Amino acid sequence: MKKPRKALMSLFLLVLSIALILSGCSSKESNGQNGNGPEKGGKVVVDFWTFWGSEIRRPVIEKIISDFNKSQDRIEVKHTYLPWGDIWTKNLASIAAGNPADLIINDINSVSTRAKNAQNTNLAKYIAKDPELKNRFYPELYKATLYKGDPYALPFNTDTRLLFYNKDMFKEAGLDPNSPPKTWAELEEYGKKLDVKKGKKYTRIGYLPNYGIASDVWMITADGKGYWDFKAKKPIINDPKNVEALTWVKNYYDSYGDKVINSFKAEFGEETADPFVAGKLAMTTDAATFYTKIRDYGKDINFGVAPLPEMQPGSGHTSWGGGFAAEIPKGAKHPKEAFEFLKYLTDVQAQQYWAEKNFDNVANKKASENASKSKDFTDDGKMVYSAAVDNMKQTLLTPTPLEAPDYTNLINPELDAVLLGKKSPKEGLDAAQKAVKKLVKSNK
Amino acid sequence: MQPTLEQKQKSQTNIKSKKPKIPFKQKEQLQGYMFVAPWIIGFVVFLAGPLLFSLYGSFTNFNITSTMDFIGLDNYKRMFTNDNIIWISLGNTLYYVVISVPLTTAGAILLAVLLNQGIRGMRVFRTIYYLPAVLSGVGVYLLWMQLLSPSSGLVNTLLSWVGIEGPSWLADPAWTKPALILMKMWSVGGGMLLYLASLQSVSPSLYEAAEIDGASAFQKFRHITLPMITPVIFFDIVTSTIGAFQIFQEGYVMSKSGDGGPANSLVFFNLHMWNKAFEVFDMGYAMAMSWILFIIILVLTVINLKLAPRWVHYEGEDQK
Numbered sequence: 001m002k003k004p005r006k007a008l009m010s011l012f013l014l015v016l017s018i019a020l021i022l023s024g025c026s027s028k029e030s031n032g033q034n035g036n037g038p039e040k041g042g043k044v045v046v047d048f049w050t051f052w053g054s055e056i057r058r059p060v061i062e063k064i065i066s067d068f069n070k071s072q073d074r075i076e077v078k079h080t081y082l083p084w085g086d087i088w089t090k091n092l093a094s095i096a097a098g099n100p101a102d103l104i105i106n107d108i109n110s111v112s113t114r115a116k117n118a119q120n121t122n123l124a125k126y127i128a129k130d131p132e133l134k135n136r137f138y139p140e141l142y143k144a145t146l147y148k149g150d151p152y153a154l155p156f157n158t159d160t161r162l163l164f165y166n167k168d169m170f171k172e173a174g175l176d177p178n179s180p181p182k183t184w185a186e187l188e189e190y191g192k193k194l195d196v197k198k199g200k201k202y203t204r205i206g207y208l209p210n211y212g213i214a215s216d217v218w219m220i221t222a223d224g225k226g227y228w229d230f231k232a233k234k235p236i237i238n239d240p241k242n243v244e245a246l247t248w249v250k251n252y253y254d255s256y257g258d259k260v261i262n263s264f265k266a267e268f269g270e271e272t273a274d275p276f277v278a279g280k281l282a283m284t285t286d287a288a289t290f291y292t293k294i295r296d297y298g299k300d301i302n303f304g305v306a307p308l309p310e311m312q313p314g315s316g317h318t319s320w321g322g323g324f325a326a327e328i329p330k331g332a333k334h335p336k337e338a339f340e341f342l343k344y345l346t347d348v349q350a351q352q353y354w355a356e357k358n359f360d361n362v363a364n365k366k367a368s369e370n371a372s373k374s375k376d377f378t379d380d381g382k383m384v385y386s387a388a389v390d391n392m393k394q395t396l397l398t399p400t401p402l403e404a405p406d407y408t409n410l411i412n413p414e415l416d417a418v419l420l421g422k423k424s425p426k427e428g429l430d431a432a433q434k435a436v437k438k439l440v441k442s443n444k
Numbered sequence: 445m446q447p448t449l450e451q452k453q454k455s456q457t458n459i460k461s462k463k464p465k466i467p468f469k470q471k472e473q474l475q476g477y478m479f480v481a482p483w484i485i486g487f488v489v490f491l492a493g494p495l496l497f498s499l500y501g502s503f504t505n506f507n508i509t510s511t512m513d514f515i516g517l518d519n520y521k522r523m524f525t526n527d528n529i530i531w532i533s534l535g536n537t538l539y540y541v542v543i544s545v546p547l548t549t550a551g552a553i554l555l556a557v558l559l560n561q562g563i564r565g566m567r568v569f570r571t572i573y574y575l576p577a578v579l580s581g582v583g584v585y586l587l588w589m590q591l592l593s594p595s596s597g598l599v600n601t602l603l604s605w606v607g608i609e610g611p612s613w614l615a616d617p618a619w620t621k622p623a624l625i626l627m628k629m630w631s632v633g634g635g636m637l638l639y640l641a642s643l644q645s646v647s648p649s650l651y652e653a654a655e656i657d658g659a660s661a662f663q664k665f666r667h668i669t670l671p672m673i674t675p676v677i678f679f680d681i682v683t684s685t686i687g688a689f690q691i692f693q694e695g696y697v698m699s700k701s702g703d704g705g706p707a708n709s710l711v712f713f714n715l716h717m718w719n720k721a722f723e724v725f726d727m728g729y730a731m732a733m734s735w736i737l738f739i740i741i742l743v744l745t746v747i748n749l750k751l752a753p754r755w756v757h758y759e760g761e762d763q764k
Binding site for chain 2: 095117118119258259330410413414416417420422438441442
């Protein structure tokens, strides 16, 4: 009986030693990371996480960082690139492990959700020293970073939806190339005039309301409101204006039918071949950065750009936007220094550089206005950029409600069902409203 | 002389007992432990900890960073009272399991029988049919998304040649799951390989005896081939059922923006769990979901094991 026990004992020792070796390795690794940490030649090292690794974006952000590093001698910002698919999970894991980045670019719409879950740092005490700071941003963007009145991030970049239309096609169809549609009725009327059919097959479509943007944006345009009433803290998905807007999209969609739209989308399913750029679509609604596709792949497209048409005259051209903000993860080692860099990152010089090099909308008002006159842009570029800057005043953000962080997962399937004709717009939106209410209740 | 010899023998046994010779049986045991040690270590170090953690986590409101309060059965209650999508996702998953497991099993057997004929060039055919099983993952899904494209995809083009107007597959909620199952049928080669191996181990003497008795080809298949390969069928059904319940990637990759659309038709249990875990970081809830899935799979596997003696035939084992 003694011997097998001995065998088990040695086995146990083997397991133990392997476990020790494994844990030894991991502790060494974390030591290594700490070694990178606080100081480098007397400077504080700020670890800055972004997902900007592309050959276009990476040099731009790294230039901004190196400019900042050269501008002073106390702080050294180190850029860490993490792929888009990993960055949020890694961020949370590192916060849980107590070893997060000092600054990270994150989704602007979920800043308050992270604030509620103690995942980012309240910036109020830093901002208090610099009360003018918040005035550099578009108010709608700054508002999105607030949780219980305090900012937990500063906005970095943003976007807004615009109408792009092909002026040559307008002329060809007998429309005035300098007056794009202003209302939904006009959009539909012009759209039909711009259709070109060969036999039964469409060779060109005037406009598709569900291409580039989806019906949710039209519901925002209809009444200038999203799915959520932040004051009353409740969903307003099925309000009458939304039903009306979805009905309009659905009817427009049906005027072509599933078959036409599916085959049209299939042909242009990939990002590389855009139907507007290829001359198969006369009008399209997309973010301002869509211009870069026209610039890079279009051949002398004579196009114009305008705000989204409004539902009825006077109901407003409200557009939809999103963007990214920079925040200091909870438990960051050098919040003060990180904030120092954050101020630089959102100041005119850095923001203007980002705007010009990437053709991207930025959160800083002054930088946006400067960029719209930039020498780096062609006339078309300036036209689109200034239209986007103008559009910011009527661009709505849709921050994630704290009470229902995954509400779109309940709404989108209903919108699908409506467009597929399985439910009427009212039925679909009522069902979505009910489901989200239930989610809110269960999250309480 | 006698005593010295006895002494010698004694001292020899003394030496022997100092350097113990392990009896064969115990040595075999020890070797056995050594061989399974890597798996045991792997299980203890990498699996048991996380497993126990997730079991505990399922009773908390764990959100990775700030909260981990014990909330009892709340997560489980929410599943049954306040989450519509979980039922849709369970329905989708069951649909997929119930249709795809029998189809792929039958497909694999059929293919294996066909590829077990002594025809020239058989090796080439075997390679061709096995190839899809080698290719897997996201690349294949993207390929199939193109094949299944409603107007320009190869599948609908082929159907149109025989006068059938193909469905819009991944764009039509009624056809998304059949589309996925069709795609899975394409890669039955992995299962086929198992069946091929077991078919070749069926003793030719059985067939010879049956031929002498005048059995037809179908009778031979029904009464010799099938019973002889039931252990492999059983193994295949158990593992592919477990695998099918865990379907995730297909729904994630083949639906627009990974939401399991259109109209929730590709929301599988694991996809919903992933959304809860990594989109809204409701980890406690997701952990509870994973334990529900574990229980479902456990129950089905136990049922499978209980039913097995009724139809699985092990050679050399007494028939019950």
